[in-house]
Amino acid sequence: MSQERTKILIHLPFPLKPINTGAKRRIVGILKYFQNRKDFFSVDVVASNEFRSTLWDSKQKQEILNFAEKLFVYECERNWVDFLYSRSQSFYYQKILREQLPVDSKYCTPPGYIEFVKTLVSQQKYNFILINYLEYAHLAIESKSSVVKKLIDMHDLCCDARLARKNISHLKGLKFDYKSNLSREINLLNKFDTVLANSQHEIAVLISHLSSQKIYLIPHLVEDSNHFLSLAPYVSREFKYDLLFVGACYQPNIDGLNFFLTSIFPKIIDEKPDIKLAIVGTVTQSVQIDAFLEPNIDCLGYVPDLSNLYLNSRLVICPLLEGSGTKVKLQEAMAYAIPAVTTTTGASGLNLIDGVNAFITDEPTVYANQIIRLLKEPELAQNFSKEVGITFKSHYSNSTIYSKLDRLFGIFPSST
Incomplete structure (x- = not known):
C-alpha cells in the first residue's frame, strides 16, 4: 500500500495476560482493531515497570509484540526520584490528610516517566497518542507537541470509580470530595483532543462540560472474528x-x-x-x-x-x-x-x-x-x-464499533 501509515503510541497501564478483567478485554479489543487495520496504522506501546515490581517480564513483552511493532518500557527501578515522588504524595494525602489521592495526582506518572514519554513522542513523531485511564493523563498533556493528537480512553469516570472502590481495605475511612475531583477530572479531559467513553452514562455526565465533538462513544469490543458464524440459536x-x-x-x-x-x-x-x-x-x-x-x-x-x-x-x-x-x-x-x-x-x-x-x-x-x-x-x-x-x-458488534473508530481516525477501508 503506497499510503503512509498513521503512527500511534498506545499507553498500557498493565500487562494483558491473563485477560481476567473487563479493562483488559477492552484494551485487547482496541489492539485487535489496530491489528485488523495494519495497512493504515503503525502501532507502538509504552508501559512502565513499577519500582521493585517487574510487571513487564519477557513473556508479557512478547505478548504485546503480537499487536504492536515496538514496546517501550520505562524502568522506574532505576529512578529513586520517581519512587520518592510517588510515595511522598501517597503519604501526604492518605496518612496526613486522610483523603484519597486527587484524581489529577501524578502518583502513577512521576517526573521520570513523563519525560520518558515526552522524549518518545518527539523522537518517533507520532500522529496520535492514546492514554488508558485518567490517572495517566499527564503522560500526554505534558507533551507540548502541537502535531500529535491526544486521545484518552476513560474506561470509567475516574470519580465514579473512586467511589466504587471506597470499601477496599486501604481506602476505607479516606475522604473523597466528589464535586471538587469531578472538576479536576473535567479539567484534565479538556486537555485532550478526543475522549473515549464506553457508555451513555459517562457521556450524560460529560456533555455539559466538554464539547460534544470531543466525546466519542466507543463500547467494548467483545466479539470474536467468527463469532456469529458459530453462535447456535x-x-x-x-x-x-x-x-x-x-x-x-x-x-x-x-x-x-x-x-x-x-x-x-x-x-x-x-x-x-x-x-x-x-x-x-x-x-x-x-x-x-x-x-x-x-x-x-x-x-x-x-x-x-x-x-x-x-x-x-x-x-x-x-x-x-x-x-x-x-x-x-x-x-x-x-x-x-x-x-x-x-x-x-x-x-x-x-x-x-x-x-x-x-x-x-x-x-x-x-x-x-x-x-x-x-x-x-x-x-x-x-x-x-x-x-x-x-x-x-x-x-456492540465489531462492524459497528470499527466503523466508529474508522471515522475517528479518518480511515475508510474497503471492507471490515
Whole structure:
C-alpha cells in the first residue's frame, strides 16, 4: 500500500495476560482493531515497570509484540526520584490528610516517566497518542507537541470509580470530595483532543462540560472474528447451568454477589431446589458460600475462554448495587444472546430495556421471581435471547464499533 501509515503510541497501564478483567478485554479489543487495520496504522506501546515490581517480564513483552511493532518500557527501578515522588504524595494525602489521592495526582506518572514519554513522542513523531485511564493523563498533556493528537480512553469516570472502590481495605475511612475531583477530572479531559467513553452514562455526565465533538462513544469490543458464524440459536443449545455470574475480584462484584447469595438465591432454591449456578472469575477467591448453598453452586475460578460457559448457561445474572462504567460481563452475555437479569447499576450504560431484552430490578423478591419466570417460560427466554441478540448486533458488534473508530481516525477501508 503506497499510503503512509498513521503512527500511534498506545499507553498500557498493565500487562494483558491473563485477560481476567473487563479493562483488559477492552484494551485487547482496541489492539485487535489496530491489528485488523495494519495497512493504515503503525502501532507502538509504552508501559512502565513499577519500582521493585517487574510487571513487564519477557513473556508479557512478547505478548504485546503480537499487536504492536515496538514496546517501550520505562524502568522506574532505576529512578529513586520517581519512587520518592510517588510515595511522598501517597503519604501526604492518605496518612496526613486522610483523603484519597486527587484524581489529577501524578502518583502513577512521576517526573521520570513523563519525560520518558515526552522524549518518545518527539523522537518517533507520532500522529496520535492514546492514554488508558485518567490517572495517566499527564503522560500526554505534558507533551507540548502541537502535531500529535491526544486521545484518552476513560474506561470509567475516574470519580465514579473512586467511589466504587471506597470499601477496599486501604481506602476505607479516606475522604473523597466528589464535586471538587469531578472538576479536576473535567479539567484534565479538556486537555485532550478526543475522549473515549464506553457508555451513555459517562457521556450524560460529560456533555455539559466538554464539547460534544470531543466525546466519542466507543463500547467494548467483545466479539470474536467468527463469532456469529458459530453462535447456535438459543432454542437449540444444551444447558449445563441455569445461572451464570462472571466477575473479577473487584469490590462491587463481591458485594453484588454476596447480595445475590444472601437475599435472592435462597428464594430461588425454595422454588427450584435443583437450580445450578456457575460463578466464574477471580471473584470466587473473595466470596464465602454458606454450606446449604454449596450443592447448587460451582465455583470455577478463572476460565480463559468463556464461550462454552456462555453457550451452556440459560441466564446470566449481574446483581451489582454499585460500580461504574459498562459491565463487560453483561455485554459479553449479550454477544451470546443470553437472557439477563440485572440491577439498574448493572444495566447502566447499556441498551437494555426492562421487559424487552432483559429484566432489571433492585428488589430481591422481584429479582428472584424474574429468574424463576424465565426458567419456567422457555418461550419468554427465547424471545429475550432474540431481542438482546438484535441489540448487540446494532450497537456492540465489531462492524459497528470499527466503523466508529474508522471515522475517528479518518480511515475508510474497503471492507471490515
